[in-house]
Amino acid sequence: MADEYDYDLFTIGAGSGGVRASRVAAAHGAKVAVAEEYRVGGTCVIRGCVPKKMLVYGAHFAEDLVDAQHFGWTIEGKRFDWAALRDHVQNDVTRLEGLYGQTLGNHNVTIFAERAMITGPHEITLASGKTVTAKYILVATGARPLVPEFPGSEHVITSNEAFHLEALPRRILIAGGGYIANEFAGIFNEFGCKVTIANRSDTILRSYDASLRDRLLQISMVKGIGFLFNTEFESIEKQDDGSLLVKLTGQDPCEYDAVMVATGRVPNTEGLGLETVGVELGKKGEIVVDAFSKTSVDHIYAVGDVTDRVQLTPVAIREGQAFADSVFGPGETYAVDHSCVPSAVFSHPPIAAVGMTESEARNSLGNIKVYQSDFRPMKNVVAGRNERSLYKMIVDAANDRIVGIHMIGPEAPEIMQAAAIAVKAKLTKADFDATVAIHPTMAEELVLFK
Structure with a gap:
């Protein structure tokens, strides 16, 4: 050229x-x-x-x-x-x-x-x-990854190093409340580590719908993950046995075998x-x-x-x-539309979302309809696991258009990919109602909202 x-x-x-x-x-x-x-x-x-x-x-x-x-x-x-x-x-x-x-x-x-x-x-x-x-x-x-500076911050790891650990830590503290912190908390917990999340605010996953955040918090605590809110690092001291003595604001000093920071990028x-x-x-x-x-x-x-x-x-x-x-290229210049981008948190269980949360919709649109399905997946019923899934659909009452879908449950991200197309295409609740369900599936809840 x-x-x-x-x-x-x-x-x-x-x-x-x-x-x-x-x-x-x-x-x-x-x-x-x-x-x-x-x-x-x-x-x-x-x-x-x-x-x-x-x-x-x-x-x-x-x-x-x-x-x-x-x-x-x-x-x-x-x-x-x-x-x-x-x-x-x-x-x-x-x-x-x-x-x-x-x-x-x-x-x-x-x-x-x-x-x-x-x-x-x-x-x-x-x-x-x-x-x-x-x-x-x-x-x-x-x-x-952003690593905050405080006495002993050189002893922390980030998500970069988490993939290369020589051995799993028996006790791990994860600082942060976003998707990286919650994903690795779920991973390490399932691998048998004692996991504690420390967050500087009182909210996890603040960009997601409040109902999903609360459900993940409840499920995570039942699984044995601990949460410390409104706390920040004061210091970390490496002890003779290799463990880390961590002092957080408002908390007694506590020992961990690893400290992971997931407080932003x-x-x-x-x-x-x-x-x-x-x-x-x-x-x-x-x-x-x-x-x-x-x-x-x-x-x-x-x-x-x-x-x-x-x-x-x-x-x-x-x-x-x-x-x-x-x-x-030979065509016209075009820009990426950054609105209505679907996303997922691969926590245990995973979260998936697209469009406005209930709070955002109320603030932006005023008059909305919220449809919700709170159910126990069939697999969990047979397995005797009490873990429940939650699906939410947010609808603009003025025109029946779906402006948000939010899910927590098994395979939620896989289901959301197709559902996100409908929200991006500005389909209505009536369009979902007119679609025949595939039974028995979890995804059928999306077309059975009442």
């Missing part, structure tokens, strides 16, 4: 957004290069949603093996080998990393396995000292040279972009968690696709 530059596009960061943007741009005929200082695949593939979901699968067997007895199965000599699961997961991560690299290679994208920084207009300098130029630069460096914008060319950053260090992912500098774009919009892998992928199509 542009002969005066070495590349049409140079992408910094080979995570989900960067890989998609680079691949699509190359498919449109652009000459593309990517720099990645760690491993191709980014947070999701290497140290995020993919390996975490594999651990979630492994954790589910703890209850499934117990429930199996009620279905006629006799299982003797069962035991759990953390190292075996950990290594299987890491082997698959390596396999996926290879596939991502192969995809870029198949599209003739040049990969530089080193750090890169912007050193001037259209100019990138690699850690090796090599300097290249590009007509467009895309920053897709993602985000990293910060954009990876340091050391990229953004200030060299005048790229505007937000208060949290995020790159400020417009609807089309363009920064304050015309030839520099950014997608994914480094922009602090919606920090979800599928969103980063869509942003990367939209950028590549708009800048390098």
